[in-house]
Amino acid sequence: MIIVMEQSAPQAAIDRVVAEIERMGSHAHLSRGNYRTVIGAIGEEGTIDQNHLAALDGVEKVVPIMKPYKLASREFHEDDSIVEVGGGNVPVVKIGGSHAACIAGPCAVENEKMLNTIARHVRAGGATILRGGAFKPRTSPYSFQGQGEAALKWMRACGDELGMPICTEVMDTRQVELIERYTDMFQIGARNMQNFDLLREVGKTRKAVLLKRGLAASVKDWLLSAEYVLSQGNRSLVLCERGIKTFEDSVRYSMDISSIPVAKQWSHLPIIVDPSHAAGKRDYVPALALAGMAAGADGIIVEVHHCPSEAQCDGPQALLPETFHELMQQLRQIAAITKKEFAEAGEMVRA
Amino acid sequence: MIIVMEQSAPQAAIDRVVAEIERMGSHAHLSRGNYRTVIGAIGEEGTIDQNHLAALDGVEKVVPIMKPYKLASREFHEDDSIVEVGGGNVPVVKIGGSHAACIAGPCAVENEKMLNTIARHVRAGGATILRGGAFKPRTSPYSFQGQGEAALKWMRACGDELGMPICTEVMDTRQVELIERYTDMFQIGARNMQNFDLLREVGKTRKAVLLKRGLAASVKDWLLSAEYVLSQGNRSLVLCERGIKTFEDSVRYSMDISSIPVAKQWSHLPIIVDPSHAAGKRDYVPALALAGMAAGADGIIVEVHHCPSEAQCDGPQALLPETFHELMQQLRQIAAITKKEFAEAGEMVRA
């Protein structure tokens, strides 16, 4: 950690910073420039309280050198992590390394019939994990809020029948136990990326976690949220880029394509993209999905509906099944260029 | 609601939109332009499913005319709401209309002694509500997470002794019952502004709620989150502007000063500003506090510490007691210009 002193900082202020660094068990190393003194704190950065140093008199700024997360970092785990989703009644789907995966399904699970119809469509197209919302985070209290446990039951039955692990969103710590009983993969939505109690609770389970990036979260913040999960012992975490808030209003959110190479460089965790929620409009979904894979993503999560105008939520962004099938063919070609491969759904069915 | 059809939309698509609008119980009104047809849906906008219409073939965009929140709107409640905080063992503090209030205290409650010291400082300066964190939302899992229930007890005792209602953050639905027993005002932090289950739970209590704006939330999103609380029956809600994420990196967050006149025009709810978390650096806090009041805010929430370098959290943004006292004098002068008045702490003490 580097402490830059103000130009006018007196010697006493410098001495105080040095003393505090040494009190924390690190070694202080002074560089006196023509105008300012810069102090290096040499030791385990995790043991130095940046905040404390920044509040001392005469300190202009504190510059950390090490990354603030550990378990999520490439330094901690050099090779790409491969996360396994499913097992038991359903096949195991791998995400990460050379394994690409497609998670697909409706936005919300409205009823059993539509779920079964869509699940068959996405499985036929090449999706190997089934997504669907049982509890929906809605901006307005007057919007449809999901079918709750009934939806979980339909998803479980459908996933078991088709041999597809299922993924669904958890919004509240009180739902963790219930959802854990049914799901293969917890989704943490963008609005809950810094719901730290929720992160800890899913971190205590042994189900895979899909961590969507918050709408105002830097890549660093996102990896710190991953660290909350990992630090509880759950290492099966997949990152999901789904767009950030910017001034551009032609799409709902701006998919941050650069987060993919950045997260890949900083972390060993798999990362997929969610073009549906980023775009908010189906016309733009295929381009964003292809771009995400080309940038090095390990897969996509995408919304599909055979009759979008009847969807109770986010119909305008759902792909039609035939568009989804065409998209998957192009994604397989892109994956070949980036040395990844989508498993065939057919291979996935349990014996 | 207005539905703009694509330039190439065939008559069948227009007919379908009209039929759907009428099925929802509204009346469709067509305007055929030289290039496009525009359809007005006339009726109660709340009963029209925007999402459904947007997903129909041939629809380019749907433009809502009415505001999507109701209880939070000026149309619903024309006069400024006045929220009461406290009662019982502590005096009632009013926020809204001509009543300005200052909520002050440490970021985190580290121990009983520091709390009592700071509380006396802020009360002497003119704060009438005591703030302090018992459960802290921290970006890193390795940072100090708060003293929990012990801190709540210290706050309650301190508030009772000094005649100050207390305000503390709730982060998880499971904490609502515990915190309700101790506090006079729940704080919902920026990262939980769209934790909809939490909003509903505090909406079921009858304690005042301080709803901080999310880092990526528009004013509209913020009022929709307020609507979650109000729709559960709790009408004692105060909005708090605390900065949004922008590209500017000289401060932690950019306090969005225009949100004050906008929220005042759209809503009857009181609004205060949090210059401490916006700036992240004490040098800039007084300017932001004064600006907030001048823009029409109903008060401020501010962090104060007599020894910032010993603070376990956010020391660099805490004001020293003497700076706080000077600031309060200037704030009283600004309030006089905007026709508001801060209560005297002395007046507040119960008999």
Next chain:
Amino acid sequence: MIIVMEQSAPQAAIDRVVAEIERMGSHAHLSRGNYRTVIGAIGEEGTIDQNHLAALDGVEKVVPIMKPYKLASREFHEDDSIVEVGGGNVPVVKIGGSHAACIAGPCAVENEKMLNTIARHVRAGGATILRGGAFKPRTSPYSFQGQGEAALKWMRACGDELGMPICTEVMDTRQVELIERYTDMFQIGARNMQNFDLLREVGKTRKAVLLKRGLAASVKDWLLSAEYVLSQGNRSLVLCERGIKTFEDSVRYSMDISSIPVAKQWSHLPIIVDPSHAAGKRDYVPALALAGMAAGADGIIVEVHHCPSEAQCDGPQALLPETFHELMQQLRQIAAITKKEFAEAGEMVRA
């Protein structure tokens, strides 16, 4: 155009709006809702003064229906435009439709030798247009500002020798004539995207124009800037996405990948991406280039340097020649998926 009246707007205000619309030669169409009146202005939208209507009493907002640009729109020109760069002493390079192109070279042209070295490297890799800065827009007045006309001469000679059209930035209206003499394609930089006098001047020439997107420009703003050029008679314009300002600080700018499908839907103009200036760091350049092509771009512009640590400007983002060569191979594969093709540099050499 749709005019939404305030809920409290009196009849006189409505009458005034109607009268103004008719005065402008359009027809007014009223929809009276339960709460508000909405007025459609039917006619040529270009002849209606939105600003004027928005300033009338009782008007809440004005919603345009038509796009504000004309020559740049898909409605005006349904097929993809194909822009030709070069001719005369150098071959013609096509961009748009099925024609993808790679523009490459150093950031700044520092001296003739380095230019010739880099030009040979990029030509060997598959670039067909040579880029290089003669006049450099630098954030600081104390930074290297470019070699001026000398650099233009070196570029012209090098392009002629290798059979590559050249592309260079124009920063000031007074430079247009000089640069026009040497270059095949004007580059308008991000900071000048709304330098309207400059847009008009290059619009009066018949050289191709590469219009970079401004750092805070929406896609709509960008197409309006293109309209400035097109409306002067110059139809040879290529759009260039080079990243926008967001809160994310791991890269210099966030390449807005969704701008590609959006611009393609709204406009017939070709669009390429500049991954070098977006990323600001060479590690991330290949991923962004591949993503851009996969999203449907018509090519890339990229910085290459055989010795980046000696570059006088933007060395950290320059690709090494061998990385560039590998990238081009992958780009050709992506282009095949999106039904585009990069011309072979070999084919380009004039007889």
Next chain:
Amino acid sequence: MIIVMEQSAPQAAIDRVVAEIERMGSHAHLSRGNYRTVIGAIGEEGTIDQNHLAALDGVEKVVPIMKPYKLASREFHEDDSIVEVGGGNVPVVKIGGSHAACIAGPCAVENEKMLNTIARHVRAGGATILRGGAFKPRTSPYSFQGQGEAALKWMRACGDELGMPICTEVMDTRQVELIERYTDMFQIGARNMQNFDLLREVGKTRKAVLLKRGLAASVKDWLLSAEYVLSQGNRSLVLCERGIKTFEDSVRYSMDISSIPVAKQWSHLPIIVDPSHAAGKRDYVPALALAGMAAGADGIIVEVHHCPSEAQCDGPQALLPETFHELMQQLRQIAAITKKEFAEAGEMVRA
């Protein structure tokens, strides 16, 4: 300057960085941490090429310690600068230190009569500098572009008659000479903040400059643009905060209130706010103007029109004269709190 090496950087890479620093005439100071080596470059920071060091192998990042601007910095000039506008036929108006000023007038100068009417209104309310656009930067090529030299003549005559210096926008280097003949203060608009040739040209004149902040410019970028002007010898520069692009869409731009205390801390230059262009809607203008002054600004620039619906540009944001008069009274009260004073227009008239 501090150079942070990658964790894996070999000794040879460290040696190379040290050698380069010494070649540039500075001294290198190594701190070897447990994981990384950090190198301090001690000397005149302006002589060290950050870009060059950042491009060397093994360098993770380069952290500058000194501010990149010099003449604009508080270190260079400790006291507040006081800029003088006018002189000759009109009185001198001071801005900076304890001198607050109000610049007001129409957005565009449409004709002589409206200019004279508005000028009398704003002078009566307390404005001491008259603003008005002769050349207008418009997003669309089809919008009204200003009356050009005729407008300059009307402004000069009107300012001379009323004893008010005039301020008008310059958009192109070719206009500098013409506008210099008529105006007392050049305005550089937000879209030209990084039009470096234009900055240099106005820097060569001795007329005051009002430098608006770019829509995507950090405070640091803004001060670097100021440095372009100052470095040409023109020290009469006033900064103007006019809003930045954010995701919030209830206003046209978000006025960045924190830029005022930040710019005041980093620089000695006066700073005023432009609430009209930030808000884009007159309802919000007074709140933003008051907030700006309360945050420490040295004045405001505001648009006023006696008949906004007839304005050819930006009518919705123009204040009515009576609102402007009330606002000025409140601004004078705020100024008293921040130890500033608006000159009386009456005092300003030349003998």
